[in-house]
Amino acid sequence: MARASRNLIPHSRGGVSASTSNAKRAHQLWSDGLAYKKSGQWLKACASFKEAVKLEPRDALYWLNLAHALNKLGQRTEAMDAARTSLDLDAKNLVTNHLLVQLYRDQRDPAEALAVLNALPPDVTRDERHHVLTGACLAEMGKHQEAISHFLNALQIKHDDKEAYSQLGFSLMKLRQHAQAAECFRTLSVLDPTALDVAMYAVHYSAWACDWDMVDHDKGRLADTMDLLTEASVSEPISPFCLLSISDDPELQKWMAMWDMRRYRHIHPQDPGHYPKRDTQARIKVGMVSCDFHHHATSMLLVEVLERLDKQKFEVFLYSHGPDDGSALRRRVVASADHFVECAKMLPREQADRIRADGIDVLFELKGFTQDTRLATFAFRPAPVQVAWLGYPGTCGAPFIDYIIGDPMVTPLSSQSAYTEHIAQMPICYQPNDSSRHRDVARTRQECGLPPDAVVMACFNQSYKITRELFDAWCRILQRVPAGVLWLLVPDEAVRQRLRLEAARRGISPDRLYFADFEQIDRHRQRIALADLALDTFPCGGHTTTSDTLWSGVPVVSLMGQTFASRVAGSLLSAVGLPELICQNFTEYENKAVALAQExxxxxxxxxxxxxxxxxxPLFDSSRFAVDLGQLIQRMVARSDQGLPPAPLPAEKEPA
Known part of the structure; x- marks a missing residue:
C-alpha cells in the first residue's frame, strides 16, 4: 500500500501552516465538510476535506475526516492512504488507528489490521474497542483461543460491551463450545431484549449443544423478542438459518427472511430495470456467486453438472469470494467455468459492477442465509434475472431474487405463498449430484468401533438438527429393536455426555449410543455403508448427507414436513426410487424404521x-440434470427477453 505521507514529519494535531490565511481557509473547508457529512452529502464532504488537506497537509484531523469520507464513497484505496497519512501524523490517535484497522478488515487482510493495532505506541491506553478489534482480527485468522482473551479483556473494561459478547460467542462456537456460546447470546438478549439476532443465536447454539431445556427457554425469549419488534425497530443482520432446525412453519421462516432484507432497503440499484438488449443468438451468460468453490459440499454437488452444461448454449462465469484451498475439487470447479473471477477483496457494489460489466443474463445466488453470503451483491441488481439455488433451503425474502429453484416435492406450487421468489421447478429433483464419487469398499465395523452383529441405525446430520421430539422417537425405536444401536456424528464430548444422559432418562442404556468424529469426506463416505439404515432428522433433514448415504447403499427413513428443509430427503428418496421411505408423522417414521431394522x-x-x-x-444422472437445468434457465431468460415479469415455472414433464 502506497503511503502518501512518507515525506512528512509526524505531528499530533497539525504543524506549522503555510500561512494564517491558508489555515483559516482550511479550517472553514473542514467545517463545511463536517456539515455536509452530517447531512449525508458525502461527495461534497469529500471535496471539502480534499481541499482542506491541500492547504494544511500536516493536519492529522483533516486527513482522518477525508479517509472517513472516501470510505463512505467506496474509494477504499484512497481511504487507506488518507488514514495511513493521518496515522503517520498522529500515531497515538485511537480513532485513526481503528479506522485503518477496519479498512484492512474490509479488505480481508486481518494480519495487516492486527499489525496496525500492535503498532500503537505502548503509552497509549488500550480501550475496550481496541481489545475487541484485536480479538476480531485474531478470530478472522482462525486464532479463536487467543481471540477469547481479548474479548474478555474488553468485558473487564466495559462489562456490557455488546460487540465483545457477540464476538466471544462466535469464537466459542468455532471452538465447539456451543453451550457457552449460547450463554453469551443469552446474556446479550438480556442486555437488549429487542435484539432479534442474538435471541436467534441463543436458540441455535443451545440446539447445537442438544440442551433441549434451554432450547425451549430460548425459543420463548425469541418469541418475546419478536413481540417487541415494530417497523421502527433497528436490528443487526440476522440468520433465518437458525430457524430451520426448530420450526416447520414456512410462513415464520418467510417473515424472518423478509425482516432481514430490511437491511438492504437503502441500496438503490444503478439504472434499475435497465439492461442492454440481449443477442438471442448468443450464448446465455450464466453467473454463479459463492464462497464455496473449493472442497465444500456445494461444489461436491455442483461440479459435474457444471462440467456437463452445454457450453454451446451457456457461457459460465463463477464469482468466488472464498479461499483457494488447492484441492482437486477446486481445480475441477475452476476448469468447469469459462470464466473464474476472484471477488474476495471486492465490496458487494464492486462485485455487482463487475457482474453487470460482464453482461450476465441470469445470476445464481448459491449461499442464502449461510456463512459469508453475498446477498448484498444481488441487492444492486447486477443481472436481469436473479435466482436462488442450492445453498439455502428456503426463501431469501428478497425483492431482488426472482426465482428459487426447487422441484415438485420440495417446492410444490401450492407452497408459493411461503416464498417471495417465484418457484421454478426442476422436473425430478432440485439437487445435483456427482456420479464420479468414489465407490470404495466400506471400512470395517471394528475399525470404526461398532459392534459387529448389531443393527446399526445411523444419523450423520449435525447435532443442532437433533430435537427432543426426534430423540424421543429414536429411543422408542431402540426399545422395539433390542439388537439396535444408534450411530451419531457427534465429535464433542460434552454433547455426547448429554445425549447419553438423555438416553438413560428414556430407559435406553447409554452403551447403545455410538459416536463418530468428523473425518475427511472420502474417509467418511467409506464408513457410511457400515450402517444398516439411516434415520433422518426433523424438521431440518439431511441434504448432501442424505445423498451421500443413498449413494453408499444405505436406506434412509425420513419424515417430511411443510418447509423446504424438511422435504429434501423426500425429494432425494423419490428420485432414487424409494418413495416408500417417506413418512408423514412420527408414528409412521418409527414403524418403518423398526420394520427395516427387523427385516x-x-x-x-x-x-x-x-x-x-x-x-x-435420476438422482445420480448428472447429464440429465444438466439438460433439465439448461432448459429451466432458457425458460427464465426467454421471459426476460420478451419483457415479461418473472412467474412460477412448473416442472415440464420428462420425455417418456
Missing part, C-alpha cells in the same frame, strides 16, 4: 437397489 431381507434388497441406482436413477 434383514428387505434391507438387503433396498441396499442392492440403491447400489444399482448409482448407474440408473
Amino acid at each position: 434383514t431381507a428387505l434391507r438387503m434388497a433396498m441396499r442392492q437397489a440403491l447400489l444399482d441406482a448409482r448407474d440408473s436413477a
Whole structure:
C-alpha cells in the first residue's frame, strides 16, 4: 500500500501552516465538510476535506475526516492512504488507528489490521474497542483461543460491551463450545431484549449443544423478542438459518427472511430495470456467486453438472469470494467455468459492477442465509434475472431474487405463498449430484468401533438438527429393536455426555449410543455403508448427507414436513426410487424404521437397489440434470427477453 505521507514529519494535531490565511481557509473547508457529512452529502464532504488537506497537509484531523469520507464513497484505496497519512501524523490517535484497522478488515487482510493495532505506541491506553478489534482480527485468522482473551479483556473494561459478547460467542462456537456460546447470546438478549439476532443465536447454539431445556427457554425469549419488534425497530443482520432446525412453519421462516432484507432497503440499484438488449443468438451468460468453490459440499454437488452444461448454449462465469484451498475439487470447479473471477477483496457494489460489466443474463445466488453470503451483491441488481439455488433451503425474502429453484416435492406450487421468489421447478429433483464419487469398499465395523452383529441405525446430520421430539422417537425405536444401536456424528464430548444422559432418562442404556468424529469426506463416505439404515432428522433433514448415504447403499427413513428443509430427503428418496421411505408423522417414521431394522431381507434388497441406482436413477444422472437445468434457465431468460415479469415455472414433464 502506497503511503502518501512518507515525506512528512509526524505531528499530533497539525504543524506549522503555510500561512494564517491558508489555515483559516482550511479550517472553514473542514467545517463545511463536517456539515455536509452530517447531512449525508458525502461527495461534497469529500471535496471539502480534499481541499482542506491541500492547504494544511500536516493536519492529522483533516486527513482522518477525508479517509472517513472516501470510505463512505467506496474509494477504499484512497481511504487507506488518507488514514495511513493521518496515522503517520498522529500515531497515538485511537480513532485513526481503528479506522485503518477496519479498512484492512474490509479488505480481508486481518494480519495487516492486527499489525496496525500492535503498532500503537505502548503509552497509549488500550480501550475496550481496541481489545475487541484485536480479538476480531485474531478470530478472522482462525486464532479463536487467543481471540477469547481479548474479548474478555474488553468485558473487564466495559462489562456490557455488546460487540465483545457477540464476538466471544462466535469464537466459542468455532471452538465447539456451543453451550457457552449460547450463554453469551443469552446474556446479550438480556442486555437488549429487542435484539432479534442474538435471541436467534441463543436458540441455535443451545440446539447445537442438544440442551433441549434451554432450547425451549430460548425459543420463548425469541418469541418475546419478536413481540417487541415494530417497523421502527433497528436490528443487526440476522440468520433465518437458525430457524430451520426448530420450526416447520414456512410462513415464520418467510417473515424472518423478509425482516432481514430490511437491511438492504437503502441500496438503490444503478439504472434499475435497465439492461442492454440481449443477442438471442448468443450464448446465455450464466453467473454463479459463492464462497464455496473449493472442497465444500456445494461444489461436491455442483461440479459435474457444471462440467456437463452445454457450453454451446451457456457461457459460465463463477464469482468466488472464498479461499483457494488447492484441492482437486477446486481445480475441477475452476476448469468447469469459462470464466473464474476472484471477488474476495471486492465490496458487494464492486462485485455487482463487475457482474453487470460482464453482461450476465441470469445470476445464481448459491449461499442464502449461510456463512459469508453475498446477498448484498444481488441487492444492486447486477443481472436481469436473479435466482436462488442450492445453498439455502428456503426463501431469501428478497425483492431482488426472482426465482428459487426447487422441484415438485420440495417446492410444490401450492407452497408459493411461503416464498417471495417465484418457484421454478426442476422436473425430478432440485439437487445435483456427482456420479464420479468414489465407490470404495466400506471400512470395517471394528475399525470404526461398532459392534459387529448389531443393527446399526445411523444419523450423520449435525447435532443442532437433533430435537427432543426426534430423540424421543429414536429411543422408542431402540426399545422395539433390542439388537439396535444408534450411530451419531457427534465429535464433542460434552454433547455426547448429554445425549447419553438423555438416553438413560428414556430407559435406553447409554452403551447403545455410538459416536463418530468428523473425518475427511472420502474417509467418511467409506464408513457410511457400515450402517444398516439411516434415520433422518426433523424438521431440518439431511441434504448432501442424505445423498451421500443413498449413494453408499444405505436406506434412509425420513419424515417430511411443510418447509423446504424438511422435504429434501423426500425429494432425494423419490428420485432414487424409494418413495416408500417417506413418512408423514412420527408414528409412521418409527414403524418403518423398526420394520427395516427387523427385516434383514428387505434391507438387503433396498441396499442392492440403491447400489444399482448409482448407474440408473435420476438422482445420480448428472447429464440429465444438466439438460433439465439448461432448459429451466432458457425458460427464465426467454421471459426476460420478451419483457415479461418473472412467474412460477412448473416442472415440464420428462420425455417418456
